[in-house]
Amino acid sequence: MSTDRTDYEQGLSTRRAILGDAWVDKSLANKTAFTEDFQEMITRHAWNDIWNRPGLAHKTRRIMVISVMMSLGHWEEFEMHVRAALQAEDDTRLTQEELKEVLLQNAIYAGVPAANTAFRLAQRILHAL
Incomplete structure (x- = not known):
């Protein structure tokens, strides 16, 4: 069973593959205490749970x-x-x-x-x- 951290790491890998390291590094460097939870959420859910589904x-x-x-x-x-x-x-x-x-x-x-x-x-x- 996957953990939130594993989901995040897999999502981050996909996010980097799709958007490129420079863009992702810039996004992560600009995160704040206010936006950190949002960055975590989209990395886990959009970039792992959705982008890594086997259907497409x-x-x-x-x-x-x-x-x-x-x-x-x-x-x-x-x-x-x-x-x-x-x-x-x-x-x-x-x-x-x-x-x-x-x-x-x-x-x-x-x-x-x-x-x-x-x-x-x-x-x-x-x-x-």
Whole structure:
């Protein structure tokens, strides 16, 4: 049976694999006494309990997160996940073509205004890489 600490460590490993060490190190360095419990919770539950479930590949989960962030207009998280997906060095990496298809597909279901913003932000990220 797994412990909270094991769940945290497994979640932290997944979080680092998906977002990259630099981003995770920055997030953890910025935690405070007020945000520490939140960081622990998302690492255990989002990054371990959900991301490490066997039902979907991490690449599929990346696509889903990008789509949901676009749909809800959570642009900071959208940019973070797009950047991480384009820079991944494993089989979870999204190509520029795959990202474009994700945004086009989501434009139909989330709306053109969301797609306008998503394409603008993604283009800025692509130019910066």
